[in-house]
Amino acid sequence: MLLVDSGNALFKAPMPGEPKEKERASLVLEQMEALGTTAMAVGWRDLTLGVDFLTRGAKGRKMKLLSANLVDAGGKPLFPASTVVTVGGLKFGLVGVSPEGPVANAKGVVGKPPVPAAIAEARRLRQKEKVDVVVVLAAVPYLEAIKLSQEAGDSMDFILQSHESRPPGMAQRNDFASLVPSGERGRHLARLELSVDGPGAFADLDEATRAEQNLRIIDSNLQQARESLAVAKDEQTRKTWQATIENFEARRKGLVTQTEASKQGLKRTHRLSYVLLGSEFEEDPELKQRVERIQPPGSASH
Incomplete structure (x- = not known):
């Protein structure tokens, strides 16, 4: 220590x-x-x-x-x-x-x-x-x-x-x-707490955990938005829900990249408490x- x-x-x-x-x-x-x-x-x-x-x-x-x-x-x-x-x-x-x-x-x-x-x-x-x-x-x-x-x-x-x-x-x-x-x-x-097995920047293990939690929330919100789009009648409401879905999908893509990167044998990690x-x-x-x-x-x- x-x-x-x-x-x-x-x-x-x-x-x-x-x-x-x-x-x-x-x-x-x-x-x-x-x-x-x-x-x-x-x-x-x-x-x-x-x-x-x-x-x-x-x-x-x-x-x-x-x-x-x-x-x-x-x-x-x-x-x-x-x-x-x-x-x-x-x-x-x-x-x-x-x-x-x-x-x-x-x-x-x-x-x-x-x-x-x-x-x-x-x-x-x-x-x-x-x-x-x-x-x-x-x-x-x-x-x-x-x-x-x-x-x-x-x-x-x-x-x-x-x-x-x-x-x-x-x-x-x-x-x-x-x-x-x-x-x-x-x-x-x-x-x-540090784990060091090579060069590079330190990755936050808790950040990966938070990304997985946020991904589950985004998936739930995305499902609800798609269901709302399916029953929307007027064009303006449909456009609003479509924009919301696109925003959720973009955020989901970033979170998926973040969680996948955390699973690929990181050389250096830290955890703060x-x-x-x-x-x-x-x-x-x-x-x-x-x-x-x-x-x-x-x-x-x-």
Whole structure:
């Protein structure tokens, strides 16, 4: 298993002011390390108390802080752009990107345009490091992540996005790479299961299942439309039903192509699911006490 974080994990807001925010961020960093997190992208809500606080908190930990586009006042990169790890016999290249523009709480720190930075580093990992899978941890706005998925070509496989506290959703493939929402404020664990047996883009196994379900719905609607056409009397009504049938048939053709393609020995597949971290999970008494010292039950911050 490879555990990663797409950023914005440490603070509730990009500006300081929350009670005991230092203690909370330090505890989150400690627990991410204890869980075995390999890497985290640096997002706005990780820089609430500045770069120095973040780098001190991560010092000596195995977890890597990544950003291919954050630079200091002199244009020097503040964090490694990527890291390479081998898991389950596969070589993964992990790239981190941060939002574009100046960082409010870090004087002189600027995020360069994330899309070209991510693509350049992903291509380097493909060509120089010969990685099997490239994952971009994208702590950037959703629209920026969509732009990245549209312009990246085959340089990357997955883009895990975090910025606006978006809820869980489906993987979205705009070209080669799949854009994956990573869950909201640590309340969900996104699980991405991969099967890799050759090159090419990853196919979504759940997408094939949804296509089969939609095909059954279309077939039912198509049958009803044909029955309505058969009993229609006036010409205008018949034209309307004929147009409806043609529309259903076109959609059915696309779904058939999609379901047939999913049955032809795909080389690479993925399946996305989420685990809601709710009350059904047993609490760790010691950790609960530490959390409640920082965020007492009943307080505004709890």
